[in-house]
Amino acid sequence: MIQQTSDKKWFDQLVMELRLRQVHGSAIGDTIASAKELLRDTGQPAEKMFGPARDYAEALELPSAPKHDWIRQALWPSTLGLLAFLLFNQAVVPWTRSELLLVSPVQLAFLATPVVLIAFLPLYLDAIIRRIWLCVGLSGIGALSGVLSAVTAPEDRAEAWLAVDPLPWLIGSTLVMVALSIRNTTQSALTPGDDDITDPSSATAESTGTGMNVIVQITNWLFPILALAMLGLALVLR
């Protein structure tokens, strides 16, 4: 039982390490299946037979996708979506109250913080995945900056650095969020399960199914869903 638990942890770490190295899902499935085959034959624990998961993943030198592919395909769209969502949040309350959108430099700096944190993710992604406290800390900074941007929002026009009509910002940010969601949905429909981890010893995919598809669709439409919720909240509280 203890060995099963430690082996499961080892395999989870191995999958994470191979994913971090941008190894394709089919190659990960092959690696997992061949390692399990040898463990079944020998009855030894994974750590003893293969060494630390990180070292094993490195030693395999499996072919990987170009390092910057995920930045172009996932990171920049996500950063743009977040920026659009933050702008929507700033514009939605003044719009429901028929007021101008007031902006101060301090507020802008706090708003930019989560965007900057995500934009620079490639520099420290490995570190936050391996250290949960760093992940929690950075998430906390992102959330805190969101709260502080609301606290530092100017209350009247005299305090504001900018005073603009919120409607164009609301429409613009909505269009960006919806366009990105349509793009992500189209991409996931065109390449269903393309990078899933498949088990070649039984030819089955581990991560496909209705539940997974629902999660993928919710992720694709996360910002428009949250924006709709914010709009409803703003209309109720005006």
Add this chain to the structure above:
Amino acid sequence: MEVSTSSPQVAGSVDWPSDWLRATLGFLCLRALSAGPSYGYAIISELERHGFGTIKGGTLYPLLTRYETAGLVTTEWRAGDGGPGRKYFALTETGRTELIRLSADWLRFSDATTRYLDQPTMEGSS
């Protein structure tokens, strides 16, 4: 190739210096595949049976993966008997040629080493 159950042909100590094994494991694995396609545990058992100690999966699989990338071996998943399948490794023609070349080189090297070691020492001579 299946795991042999015949009596082991241990060639002496299994505690070889790791540097020696690192240098020779590549063509020893190719040799283990020369009789036909084989899988991880069978290759490890074959090498252990011939006195090279127990090779870890963390050493064997990265080596075979590099050989697959280099075109020396191919891999194939074969269905198991009512259970999960097995990954079989097989020598390619390039791999067989490489095995012949490395075996010949090794024999020349070990022959030179043996001849040198067998020379009478000059201890005490001026």
